[in-house]
Amino acid sequence: MSWFIVGCCLVLAGWALVLALRNTSVTFNQLIGAGVIEVALIAQMIVAGVSLGGGHELGDPVTFWGYLITALVMMPVAAVVAFAERSRWSSVVLAVAAAVLIVMQIRVNQVWMMS
Amino acid sequence: MDDVVTAPEDVEDTRRPAYGAGRVLIFVYGIFALAATARATVQLIRDSSEAMFAYSLSALSAVVYVLATVALAHNGRRMRRVGWITVSFELVGVLTVGTLSVLHPEYFPRDTVWSNFGQGYGYVPLVLPILGLFWMWRSSPARIAAG
Numbered sequence: 001m002s003w004f005i006v007g008c009c010l011v012l013a014g015w016a017l018v019l020a021l022r023n024t025s026v027t028f029n030q031l032i033g034a035g036v037i038e039v040a041l042i043a044q045m046i047v048a049g050v051s052l053g054g055g056h057e058l059g060d061p062v063t064f065w066g067y068l069i070t071a072l073v074m075m076p077v078a079a080v081v082a083f084a085e086r087s088r089w090s091s092v093v094l095a096v097a098a099a100v101l102i103v104m105q106i107r108v109n110q111v112w113m114m115s
Numbered sequence: 116m117d118d119v120v121t122a123p124e125d126v127e128d129t130r131r132p133a134y135g136a137g138r139v140l141i142f143v144y145g146i147f148a149l150a151a152t153a154r155a156t157v158q159l160i161r162d163s164s165e166a167m168f169a170y171s172l173s174a175l176s177a178v179v180y181v182l183a184t185v186a187l188a189h190n191g192r193r194m195r196r197v198g199w200i201t202v203s204f205e206l207v208g209v210l211t212v213g214t215l216s217v218l219h220p221e222y223f224p225r226d227t228v229w230s231n232f233g234q235g236y237g238y239v240p241l242v243l244p245i246l247g248l249f250w251m252w253r254s255s256p257a258r259i260a261a262g
Binding site for chain 1: 134135136138139142143145146149150153154156157160161
């Protein structure tokens with residue numbers, strides 16, 4: 001699940017960077033991509049919740065859920081900026097958001113392995 | 116109905132917009148506001164008794180990041196004043212805590228956002244207030260209007 005999200009974020013970040021270099025703002029198709037990532041993040045929470053119910057022990061549950069919950073905010077805020085800022089800089093914001101999500105997913109994985 | 120003002124169509128405003136690149140800065144500030152708040156919350160929930168000083172600092176920096184984000188995004192007259200104060204406070208904070216944590220690590224048994232000049236966050240906490248101050252200077256309405 002996590003690697004699927006990282007993959008999507010990499011694609012979206014690359015796509016946004018290309019648009020930023022071409023001096024273009026975020027397109028609607030990219031927002032659909034952001035929506036896919038958002039759904040995947042929610043699915044990840046459900047999967048994590050189920051496997052915790054199934055007996056997976058977490059060393060640090062507060063940090064784990066802290067990351068998952070904060071991650072949900074990134075794409076919606078980037079989308080708001082995409083509507084407010086119709087210049088290349090909204091593409092930069094989307095790329096930053098996707099990059100931060102990648103870092104957060106790596107941390108989520110680390111915390112998941114610690115038990 | 117004489118006082119209806121319409122924009123003359125042949126006039127073009129070549130002055131640069133108030134935002135643009137600044138929105139990226141505001142977004143990164145927002146991320147730090149969120150990260151610092153989440154971190155302080157986690158630390159205070161999980162082990163508040165361990166290092167009260169470091170954790171209070173985390174909470175304080177979280178509040179300052181939130182204030183700075185709101186001030187930069189709002190960009191109003193009074194909010195810009197808040198922006199100058201909070202962004203300067205961050206620069207002083209990261210320099211002070213950074214220096215202290217290198218010279219006297221025993222004061223900081225647990226890391227804060229500002230420990231070792233923000234090393235845990237890729238030194239972004241050190242760079243951010245400098246960019247923030249530059250942006251506050253550059254986005255000054257007086258400068259843009261004159262420009």
